[in-house]
Amino acid sequence: MSDDQTPTYVEKGKEFQRDTTYVSDRITRDARTPEHGPTDGRMWPVEAGRYRLVAAKACPWANRAIIVRGLLGLEDVVSLGMPGPTHDARSWTFDLDPGGKDPVLGIERLQEAYLARFPDYERGITVPAMVEESSGELVTNDFPWITHDLFHEWRDFHRADAPDLWPxxxxxxxxxxxxxxxxxxxxxxxxxxxxxxxxxxxxxxxxxxxxxxxxxxxxxxxxxxxxxxxxxxxxxxxxxxxxxxxxxxxxxxxxxxxxxxxxxxxxxxxxxxxxxxxxxxxxxxxxxxxxxxxxxxxxxxxxxxxxxxxxxxxxxxxxxxxx
Structure with missing residues:
Protein backbone atom coordinates (compact mmCIF):
# COMPACT_ATOMS: atom_id res chain seq x y z
CA MET A 1 0.00 0.00 0.00
CA SER A 2 1.20 3.50 -0.73
CA ASP A 3 1.62 6.28 1.81
CA ASP A 4 -0.94 8.54 0.08
CA GLN A 5 -3.81 6.20 1.05
CA THR A 6 -4.17 4.93 -2.53
CA PRO A 7 -4.01 1.13 -2.72
CA THR A 8 -1.33 -0.23 -5.06
CA TYR A 9 -1.44 -3.75 -6.40
CA VAL A 10 0.93 -4.01 -9.37
CA GLU A 11 4.65 -4.42 -8.67
CA LYS A 12 6.58 -3.69 -11.82
CA GLY A 13 8.50 -6.68 -13.14
CA LYS A 14 6.94 -9.11 -10.65
CA GLU A 15 4.30 -11.80 -10.61
CA PHE A 16 1.31 -11.14 -8.35
CA GLN A 17 1.60 -13.02 -5.06
CA ARG A 18 -1.45 -13.10 -2.78
CA ASP A 19 -0.76 -12.69 0.92
CA THR A 20 -2.55 -15.70 2.42
CA THR A 21 -1.59 -15.06 6.04
CA TYR A 22 -4.81 -14.53 7.97
CA VAL A 23 -5.95 -14.44 11.59
CA SER A 24 -6.43 -18.18 12.00
CA ASP A 25 -8.90 -18.17 14.91
CA ARG A 26 -11.93 -20.42 14.42
CA ILE A 27 -15.53 -20.35 15.67
CA THR A 28 -16.37 -23.94 16.58
CA ARG A 29 -19.00 -25.89 18.50
CA ASP A 30 -18.18 -25.53 22.23
CA ALA A 31 -14.86 -23.91 21.19
CA ARG A 32 -13.56 -27.37 20.36
CA THR A 33 -10.39 -28.06 18.40
CA PRO A 34 -11.62 -29.08 14.92
CA GLU A 35 -10.41 -32.12 13.01
CA HIS A 36 -9.49 -30.18 9.88
CA GLY A 37 -7.90 -26.85 9.10
CA PRO A 38 -5.76 -24.44 11.13
CA THR A 39 -5.67 -25.03 14.88
CA ASP A 40 -2.90 -22.61 15.84
CA GLY A 41 -5.30 -19.77 16.68
CA ARG A 42 -7.87 -19.26 19.42
CA MET A 43 -11.10 -21.29 19.34
CA TRP A 44 -14.28 -19.26 19.89
CA PRO A 45 -17.62 -20.90 20.77
CA VAL A 46 -20.54 -21.04 18.37
CA GLU A 47 -23.19 -18.77 19.88
CA ALA A 48 -26.23 -17.22 18.21
CA GLY A 49 -26.18 -13.43 18.22
CA ARG A 50 -22.55 -13.12 19.29
CA TYR A 51 -20.84 -12.49 15.95
CA ARG A 52 -21.21 -10.17 13.00
CA LEU A 53 -20.07 -11.17 9.53
CA VAL A 54 -18.61 -8.11 7.80
CA ALA A 55 -18.71 -8.78 4.08
CA ALA A 56 -18.79 -6.36 1.15
CA LYS A 57 -20.93 -7.33 -1.83
CA ALA A 58 -18.21 -6.02 -4.13
CA CYS A 59 -15.61 -8.57 -2.99
CA PRO A 60 -15.74 -12.14 -4.39
CA TRP A 61 -14.13 -13.65 -1.29
CA ALA A 62 -16.71 -11.95 0.95
CA ASN A 63 -19.55 -12.68 -1.48
CA ARG A 64 -19.10 -16.41 -0.93
CA ALA A 65 -19.60 -15.97 2.84
CA ILE A 66 -22.81 -13.99 2.24
CA ILE A 67 -24.10 -16.79 -0.01
CA VAL A 68 -23.25 -19.60 2.42
CA ARG A 69 -24.81 -17.74 5.36
CA GLY A 70 -28.04 -17.40 3.38
CA LEU A 71 -28.10 -20.95 2.00
CA LEU A 72 -27.77 -22.35 5.50
CA GLY A 73 -30.43 -20.07 6.98
CA LEU A 74 -28.13 -18.31 9.43
CA GLU A 75 -29.47 -14.79 8.85
CA ASP A 76 -30.95 -14.51 12.35
CA VAL A 77 -27.98 -16.21 13.99
CA VAL A 78 -25.00 -14.33 12.53
CA SER A 79 -25.67 -10.68 11.71
CA LEU A 80 -24.34 -9.08 8.54
CA GLY A 81 -22.49 -5.79 8.16
CA MET A 82 -21.88 -4.55 4.63
CA PRO A 83 -19.14 -2.02 3.79
CA GLY A 84 -19.40 0.04 0.64
CA PRO A 85 -17.63 -0.96 -2.58
CA THR A 86 -14.72 1.48 -2.48
CA HIS A 87 -11.94 1.92 0.04
CA ASP A 88 -8.51 3.45 0.43
CA ALA A 89 -5.29 1.86 1.64
CA ARG A 90 -6.46 1.95 5.26
CA SER A 91 -9.68 0.00 5.23
CA TRP A 92 -13.12 -0.88 3.99
CA THR A 93 -15.63 1.73 5.17
CA PHE A 94 -19.32 1.64 6.08
CA ASP A 95 -20.32 4.51 3.83
CA LEU A 96 -23.59 2.83 2.80
CA ASP A 97 -24.92 3.00 6.38
CA PRO A 98 -26.55 6.09 7.94
CA GLY A 99 -23.87 8.39 9.28
CA GLY A 100 -21.18 6.24 7.68
CA LYS A 101 -21.11 3.85 10.65
CA ASP A 102 -21.97 0.19 11.00
CA PRO A 103 -25.26 0.23 12.94
CA VAL A 104 -24.24 -2.64 15.25
CA LEU A 105 -20.50 -2.16 15.71
CA GLY A 106 -20.64 1.63 15.62
CA ILE A 107 -17.45 1.93 13.60
CA GLU A 108 -16.65 3.84 10.40
CA ARG A 109 -13.85 1.54 9.24
CA LEU A 110 -13.42 -2.21 9.51
CA GLN A 111 -9.85 -1.37 10.49
CA GLU A 112 -11.19 -0.34 13.92
CA ALA A 113 -12.24 -3.95 14.66
CA TYR A 114 -8.82 -5.22 13.65
CA LEU A 115 -7.02 -2.68 15.83
CA ALA A 116 -9.36 -3.36 18.75
CA ARG A 117 -7.98 -6.89 18.78
CA PHE A 118 -4.45 -6.23 17.54
CA PRO A 119 -3.35 -2.61 18.23
CA ASP A 120 -0.24 -3.04 16.08
CA TYR A 121 -1.94 -4.88 13.20
CA GLU A 122 0.00 -4.12 10.01
CA ARG A 123 -1.43 -6.50 7.40
CA GLY A 124 -4.22 -5.76 4.95
CA ILE A 125 -7.74 -5.15 6.28
CA THR A 126 -9.71 -7.81 4.42
CA VAL A 127 -13.28 -9.01 4.09
CA PRO A 128 -14.96 -11.26 5.00
CA ALA A 129 -14.29 -10.81 8.68
CA MET A 130 -16.06 -12.21 11.72
CA VAL A 131 -16.30 -9.66 14.53
CA GLU A 132 -17.50 -10.17 18.09
CA GLU A 133 -20.37 -7.73 18.56
CA SER A 134 -19.92 -7.09 22.30
CA SER A 135 -16.21 -6.27 22.19
CA GLY A 136 -16.02 -4.99 18.61
CA GLU A 137 -12.92 -7.14 18.12
CA LEU A 138 -11.95 -9.09 15.03
CA VAL A 139 -12.28 -12.85 15.50
CA THR A 140 -11.03 -14.13 12.14
CA ASN A 141 -10.60 -13.09 8.52
CA ASP A 142 -9.54 -16.56 7.29
CA PHE A 143 -12.10 -16.63 4.46
CA PRO A 144 -12.03 -20.30 3.34
CA TRP A 145 -12.46 -21.49 6.93
CA ILE A 146 -15.24 -19.00 7.68
CA THR A 147 -17.54 -20.70 5.17
CA HIS A 148 -16.24 -24.17 6.06
CA ASP A 149 -17.13 -23.59 9.71
CA LEU A 150 -20.49 -22.00 8.98
CA PHE A 151 -21.42 -25.39 7.55
CA HIS A 152 -19.62 -27.82 9.86
CA GLU A 153 -19.72 -26.02 13.20
CA TRP A 154 -23.05 -24.14 13.08
CA ARG A 155 -25.19 -27.18 12.17
CA ASP A 156 -27.45 -26.76 15.21
CA PHE A 157 -28.66 -23.48 13.70
CA HIS A 158 -29.06 -24.53 10.06
CA ARG A 159 -32.55 -24.38 8.62
CA ALA A 160 -34.20 -27.78 8.14
CA ASP A 161 -33.81 -27.83 4.36
CA ALA A 162 -30.29 -26.42 4.22
CA PRO A 163 -28.20 -27.94 1.40
CA ASP A 164 -25.35 -30.33 2.13
CA LEU A 165 -22.52 -28.13 0.90
CA TRP A 166 -19.83 -30.65 1.90
CA PRO A 167 -21.22 -34.11 0.95
Missing amino acids: AEVREEMEEVMQRVFTEVNNGVYRCGFAGSQEAYDEAYQRLWTALDWLEERLTDRRYLMGSAITEADVRLFTTLARFDAVYHGHFKCNRNKLTEMPALWGYARDLFQTPGFGETIDFDQIKAHYYVVHTDINPSGIVPAGPDPAVWHTPHGRESLG
Whole structure:
Protein backbone atom coordinates (compact mmCIF):
# COMPACT_ATOMS: atom_id res chain seq x y z
CA MET A 1 0.00 0.00 0.00
CA SER A 2 1.20 3.50 -0.73
CA ASP A 3 1.62 6.28 1.81
CA ASP A 4 -0.94 8.54 0.08
CA GLN A 5 -3.81 6.20 1.05
CA THR A 6 -4.17 4.93 -2.53
CA PRO A 7 -4.01 1.13 -2.72
CA THR A 8 -1.33 -0.23 -5.06
CA TYR A 9 -1.44 -3.75 -6.40
CA VAL A 10 0.93 -4.01 -9.37
CA GLU A 11 4.65 -4.42 -8.67
CA LYS A 12 6.58 -3.69 -11.82
CA GLY A 13 8.50 -6.68 -13.14
CA LYS A 14 6.94 -9.11 -10.65
CA GLU A 15 4.30 -11.80 -10.61
CA PHE A 16 1.31 -11.14 -8.35
CA GLN A 17 1.60 -13.02 -5.06
CA ARG A 18 -1.45 -13.10 -2.78
CA ASP A 19 -0.76 -12.69 0.92
CA THR A 20 -2.55 -15.70 2.42
CA THR A 21 -1.59 -15.06 6.04
CA TYR A 22 -4.81 -14.53 7.97
CA VAL A 23 -5.95 -14.44 11.59
CA SER A 24 -6.43 -18.18 12.00
CA ASP A 25 -8.90 -18.17 14.91
CA ARG A 26 -11.93 -20.42 14.42
CA ILE A 27 -15.53 -20.35 15.67
CA THR A 28 -16.37 -23.94 16.58
CA ARG A 29 -19.00 -25.89 18.50
CA ASP A 30 -18.18 -25.53 22.23
CA ALA A 31 -14.86 -23.91 21.19
CA ARG A 32 -13.56 -27.37 20.36
CA THR A 33 -10.39 -28.06 18.40
CA PRO A 34 -11.62 -29.08 14.92
CA GLU A 35 -10.41 -32.12 13.01
CA HIS A 36 -9.49 -30.18 9.88
CA GLY A 37 -7.90 -26.85 9.10
CA PRO A 38 -5.76 -24.44 11.13
CA THR A 39 -5.67 -25.03 14.88
CA ASP A 40 -2.90 -22.61 15.84
CA GLY A 41 -5.30 -19.77 16.68
CA ARG A 42 -7.87 -19.26 19.42
CA MET A 43 -11.10 -21.29 19.34
CA TRP A 44 -14.28 -19.26 19.89
CA PRO A 45 -17.62 -20.90 20.77
CA VAL A 46 -20.54 -21.04 18.37
CA GLU A 47 -23.19 -18.77 19.88
CA ALA A 48 -26.23 -17.22 18.21
CA GLY A 49 -26.18 -13.43 18.22
CA ARG A 50 -22.55 -13.12 19.29
CA TYR A 51 -20.84 -12.49 15.95
CA ARG A 52 -21.21 -10.17 13.00
CA LEU A 53 -20.07 -11.17 9.53
CA VAL A 54 -18.61 -8.11 7.80
CA ALA A 55 -18.71 -8.78 4.08
CA ALA A 56 -18.79 -6.36 1.15
CA LYS A 57 -20.93 -7.33 -1.83
CA ALA A 58 -18.21 -6.02 -4.13
CA CYS A 59 -15.61 -8.57 -2.99
CA PRO A 60 -15.74 -12.14 -4.39
CA TRP A 61 -14.13 -13.65 -1.29
CA ALA A 62 -16.71 -11.95 0.95
CA ASN A 63 -19.55 -12.68 -1.48
CA ARG A 64 -19.10 -16.41 -0.93
CA ALA A 65 -19.60 -15.97 2.84
CA ILE A 66 -22.81 -13.99 2.24
CA ILE A 67 -24.10 -16.79 -0.01
CA VAL A 68 -23.25 -19.60 2.42
CA ARG A 69 -24.81 -17.74 5.36
CA GLY A 70 -28.04 -17.40 3.38
CA LEU A 71 -28.10 -20.95 2.00
CA LEU A 72 -27.77 -22.35 5.50
CA GLY A 73 -30.43 -20.07 6.98
CA LEU A 74 -28.13 -18.31 9.43
CA GLU A 75 -29.47 -14.79 8.85
CA ASP A 76 -30.95 -14.51 12.35
CA VAL A 77 -27.98 -16.21 13.99
CA VAL A 78 -25.00 -14.33 12.53
CA SER A 79 -25.67 -10.68 11.71
CA LEU A 80 -24.34 -9.08 8.54
CA GLY A 81 -22.49 -5.79 8.16
CA MET A 82 -21.88 -4.55 4.63
CA PRO A 83 -19.14 -2.02 3.79
CA GLY A 84 -19.40 0.04 0.64
CA PRO A 85 -17.63 -0.96 -2.58
CA THR A 86 -14.72 1.48 -2.48
CA HIS A 87 -11.94 1.92 0.04
CA ASP A 88 -8.51 3.45 0.43
CA ALA A 89 -5.29 1.86 1.64
CA ARG A 90 -6.46 1.95 5.26
CA SER A 91 -9.68 0.00 5.23
CA TRP A 92 -13.12 -0.88 3.99
CA THR A 93 -15.63 1.73 5.17
CA PHE A 94 -19.32 1.64 6.08
CA ASP A 95 -20.32 4.51 3.83
CA LEU A 96 -23.59 2.83 2.80
CA ASP A 97 -24.92 3.00 6.38
CA PRO A 98 -26.55 6.09 7.94
CA GLY A 99 -23.87 8.39 9.28
CA GLY A 100 -21.18 6.24 7.68
CA LYS A 101 -21.11 3.85 10.65
CA ASP A 102 -21.97 0.19 11.00
CA PRO A 103 -25.26 0.23 12.94
CA VAL A 104 -24.24 -2.64 15.25
CA LEU A 105 -20.50 -2.16 15.71
CA GLY A 106 -20.64 1.63 15.62
CA ILE A 107 -17.45 1.93 13.60
CA GLU A 108 -16.65 3.84 10.40
CA ARG A 109 -13.85 1.54 9.24
CA LEU A 110 -13.42 -2.21 9.51
CA GLN A 111 -9.85 -1.37 10.49
CA GLU A 112 -11.19 -0.34 13.92
CA ALA A 113 -12.24 -3.95 14.66
CA TYR A 114 -8.82 -5.22 13.65
CA LEU A 115 -7.02 -2.68 15.83
CA ALA A 116 -9.36 -3.36 18.75
CA ARG A 117 -7.98 -6.89 18.78
CA PHE A 118 -4.45 -6.23 17.54
CA PRO A 119 -3.35 -2.61 18.23
CA ASP A 120 -0.24 -3.04 16.08
CA TYR A 121 -1.94 -4.88 13.20
CA GLU A 122 0.00 -4.12 10.01
CA ARG A 123 -1.43 -6.50 7.40
CA GLY A 124 -4.22 -5.76 4.95
CA ILE A 125 -7.74 -5.15 6.28
CA THR A 126 -9.71 -7.81 4.42
CA VAL A 127 -13.28 -9.01 4.09
CA PRO A 128 -14.96 -11.26 5.00
CA ALA A 129 -14.29 -10.81 8.68
CA MET A 130 -16.06 -12.21 11.72
CA VAL A 131 -16.30 -9.66 14.53
CA GLU A 132 -17.50 -10.17 18.09
CA GLU A 133 -20.37 -7.73 18.56
CA SER A 134 -19.92 -7.09 22.30
CA SER A 135 -16.21 -6.27 22.19
CA GLY A 136 -16.02 -4.99 18.61
CA GLU A 137 -12.92 -7.14 18.12
CA LEU A 138 -11.95 -9.09 15.03
CA VAL A 139 -12.28 -12.85 15.50
CA THR A 140 -11.03 -14.13 12.14
CA ASN A 141 -10.60 -13.09 8.52
CA ASP A 142 -9.54 -16.56 7.29
CA PHE A 143 -12.10 -16.63 4.46
CA PRO A 144 -12.03 -20.30 3.34
CA TRP A 145 -12.46 -21.49 6.93
CA ILE A 146 -15.24 -19.00 7.68
CA THR A 147 -17.54 -20.70 5.17
CA HIS A 148 -16.24 -24.17 6.06
CA ASP A 149 -17.13 -23.59 9.71
CA LEU A 150 -20.49 -22.00 8.98
CA PHE A 151 -21.42 -25.39 7.55
CA HIS A 152 -19.62 -27.82 9.86
CA GLU A 153 -19.72 -26.02 13.20
CA TRP A 154 -23.05 -24.14 13.08
CA ARG A 155 -25.19 -27.18 12.17
CA ASP A 156 -27.45 -26.76 15.21
CA PHE A 157 -28.66 -23.48 13.70
CA HIS A 158 -29.06 -24.53 10.06
CA ARG A 159 -32.55 -24.38 8.62
CA ALA A 160 -34.20 -27.78 8.14
CA ASP A 161 -33.81 -27.83 4.36
CA ALA A 162 -30.29 -26.42 4.22
CA PRO A 163 -28.20 -27.94 1.40
CA ASP A 164 -25.35 -30.33 2.13
CA LEU A 165 -22.52 -28.13 0.90
CA TRP A 166 -19.83 -30.65 1.90
CA PRO A 167 -21.22 -34.11 0.95
CA ALA A 168 -19.05 -36.83 2.44
CA GLU A 169 -19.17 -39.09 -0.61
CA VAL A 170 -17.44 -36.54 -2.88
CA ARG A 171 -15.49 -34.51 -0.33
CA GLU A 172 -12.02 -35.75 -1.29
CA GLU A 173 -12.52 -34.95 -4.97
CA MET A 174 -14.26 -31.68 -4.07
CA GLU A 175 -11.21 -30.54 -2.12
CA GLU A 176 -9.08 -31.12 -5.23
CA VAL A 177 -11.55 -29.28 -7.46
CA MET A 178 -11.73 -26.32 -5.06
CA GLN A 179 -7.96 -26.11 -4.83
CA ARG A 180 -7.65 -25.93 -8.61
CA VAL A 181 -10.49 -23.41 -8.82
CA PHE A 182 -8.77 -21.25 -6.19
CA THR A 183 -5.26 -21.26 -7.60
CA GLU A 184 -6.12 -21.13 -11.30
CA VAL A 185 -9.43 -19.21 -11.47
CA ASN A 186 -10.33 -17.31 -8.27
CA ASN A 187 -6.76 -16.13 -7.86
CA GLY A 188 -5.87 -16.63 -11.52
CA VAL A 189 -7.80 -13.58 -12.68
CA TYR A 190 -5.87 -11.48 -10.14
CA ARG A 191 -2.55 -12.87 -11.38
CA CYS A 192 -3.51 -11.62 -14.83
CA GLY A 193 -4.76 -8.25 -13.67
CA PHE A 194 -1.92 -7.49 -11.27
CA ALA A 195 0.93 -8.94 -13.35
CA GLY A 196 3.95 -6.66 -13.26
CA SER A 197 5.56 -7.95 -16.46
CA GLN A 198 4.53 -9.31 -19.83
CA GLU A 199 6.03 -12.68 -18.93
CA ALA A 200 4.07 -12.89 -15.68
CA TYR A 201 0.88 -11.92 -17.49
CA ASP A 202 1.39 -14.43 -20.32
CA GLU A 203 1.91 -17.29 -17.87
CA ALA A 204 -1.08 -16.27 -15.74
CA TYR A 205 -3.29 -15.92 -18.82
CA GLN A 206 -2.38 -19.38 -20.06
CA ARG A 207 -3.02 -20.97 -16.68
CA LEU A 208 -6.39 -19.25 -16.33
CA TRP A 209 -7.72 -20.35 -19.70
CA THR A 210 -6.41 -23.89 -19.28
CA ALA A 211 -8.50 -24.10 -16.12
CA LEU A 212 -11.56 -22.45 -17.66
CA ASP A 213 -11.44 -24.89 -20.58
CA TRP A 214 -11.24 -27.75 -18.08
CA LEU A 215 -14.31 -26.38 -16.27
CA GLU A 216 -16.18 -25.91 -19.54
CA GLU A 217 -15.62 -29.58 -20.34
CA ARG A 218 -16.46 -30.74 -16.81
CA LEU A 219 -19.76 -28.82 -16.78
CA THR A 220 -20.90 -29.92 -20.23
CA ASP A 221 -22.57 -33.10 -18.93
CA ARG A 222 -23.08 -32.34 -15.22
CA ARG A 223 -25.23 -29.59 -13.75
CA TYR A 224 -22.88 -28.62 -10.92
CA LEU A 225 -19.20 -29.13 -10.23
CA MET A 226 -19.72 -32.25 -8.13
CA GLY A 227 -22.79 -33.64 -9.89
CA SER A 228 -26.49 -33.00 -9.40
CA ALA A 229 -26.37 -30.92 -6.20
CA ILE A 230 -24.90 -27.55 -5.23
CA THR A 231 -21.82 -27.69 -3.02
CA GLU A 232 -19.30 -25.29 -1.54
CA ALA A 233 -17.26 -25.75 -4.72
CA ASP A 234 -20.02 -24.10 -6.76
CA VAL A 235 -20.21 -21.15 -4.38
CA ARG A 236 -16.48 -20.57 -4.73
CA LEU A 237 -16.51 -20.68 -8.52
CA PHE A 238 -19.70 -18.65 -8.92
CA THR A 239 -18.39 -15.44 -7.35
CA THR A 240 -15.58 -15.27 -9.91
CA LEU A 241 -17.84 -16.10 -12.86
CA ALA A 242 -20.34 -13.44 -11.79
CA ARG A 243 -17.61 -10.81 -12.11
CA PHE A 244 -15.97 -12.15 -15.25
CA ASP A 245 -17.53 -10.17 -18.10
CA ALA A 246 -18.17 -7.06 -16.00
CA VAL A 247 -14.63 -6.78 -14.65
CA TYR A 248 -12.09 -9.51 -15.33
CA HIS A 249 -12.50 -9.70 -19.12
CA GLY A 250 -11.46 -6.09 -19.67
CA HIS A 251 -10.09 -4.64 -16.44
CA PHE A 252 -7.91 -7.67 -15.69
CA LYS A 253 -7.14 -8.43 -19.37
CA CYS A 254 -8.67 -11.93 -19.22
CA ASN A 255 -9.97 -11.36 -22.73
CA ARG A 256 -9.59 -14.52 -24.80
CA ASN A 257 -13.37 -14.63 -24.80
CA LYS A 258 -16.29 -13.64 -22.61
CA LEU A 259 -18.11 -15.92 -20.21
CA THR A 260 -21.19 -15.53 -22.41
CA GLU A 261 -19.22 -17.25 -25.20
CA MET A 262 -18.64 -20.46 -23.23
CA PRO A 263 -21.91 -22.43 -23.44
CA ALA A 264 -21.51 -24.73 -20.44
CA LEU A 265 -19.95 -22.21 -18.07
CA TRP A 266 -22.38 -19.47 -19.07
CA GLY A 267 -25.38 -21.74 -18.63
CA TYR A 268 -23.99 -22.96 -15.30
CA ALA A 269 -23.40 -19.41 -14.06
CA ARG A 270 -26.94 -18.35 -14.96
CA ASP A 271 -28.34 -21.49 -13.36
CA LEU A 272 -26.70 -20.56 -10.06
CA PHE A 273 -27.55 -16.87 -10.41
CA GLN A 274 -31.22 -17.78 -10.75
CA THR A 275 -31.06 -20.10 -7.71
CA PRO A 276 -32.33 -18.48 -4.47
CA GLY A 277 -29.38 -17.35 -2.37
CA PHE A 278 -27.05 -16.51 -5.27
CA GLY A 279 -28.25 -13.81 -7.64
CA GLU A 280 -29.63 -11.51 -4.96
CA THR A 281 -26.14 -11.22 -3.47
CA ILE A 282 -24.72 -9.81 -6.71
CA ASP A 283 -24.65 -6.03 -7.14
CA PHE A 284 -22.98 -5.24 -10.45
CA ASP A 285 -22.81 -1.50 -9.74
CA GLN A 286 -20.90 -2.14 -6.51
CA ILE A 287 -18.68 -4.71 -8.19
CA LYS A 288 -17.69 -2.37 -11.00
CA ALA A 289 -17.22 0.59 -8.64
CA HIS A 290 -14.87 -1.45 -6.48
CA TYR A 291 -12.55 -2.66 -9.22
CA TYR A 292 -12.55 0.35 -11.54
CA VAL A 293 -12.32 3.00 -8.80
CA VAL A 294 -10.03 1.33 -6.25
CA HIS A 295 -7.47 -0.07 -8.70
CA THR A 296 -6.05 3.28 -9.77
CA ASP A 297 -2.78 1.72 -10.89
CA ILE A 298 -4.75 -0.24 -13.52
CA ASN A 299 -7.50 2.30 -14.23
CA PRO A 300 -6.07 5.74 -13.34
CA SER A 301 -9.03 7.60 -14.85
CA GLY A 302 -11.43 6.03 -12.38
CA ILE A 303 -14.05 5.76 -15.12
CA VAL A 304 -16.57 2.96 -14.47
CA PRO A 305 -17.90 1.26 -17.62
CA ALA A 306 -21.64 1.31 -18.23
CA GLY A 307 -22.04 -2.29 -19.42
CA PRO A 308 -22.60 -5.13 -19.72
CA ASP A 309 -26.38 -5.35 -19.42
CA PRO A 310 -27.18 -7.45 -16.30
CA ALA A 311 -30.51 -8.53 -17.84
CA VAL A 312 -28.71 -11.38 -19.63
CA TRP A 313 -28.32 -13.15 -16.29
CA HIS A 314 -32.08 -13.74 -16.20
CA THR A 315 -32.30 -15.49 -19.58
CA PRO A 316 -33.15 -19.25 -19.64
CA HIS A 317 -30.17 -21.52 -18.99
CA GLY A 318 -31.65 -24.86 -20.04
CA ARG A 319 -29.57 -26.93 -17.61
CA GLU A 320 -32.48 -28.55 -15.77
CA SER A 321 -32.13 -31.66 -17.92
CA LEU A 322 -28.69 -32.34 -16.44
CA GLY A 323 -30.15 -33.23 -13.05
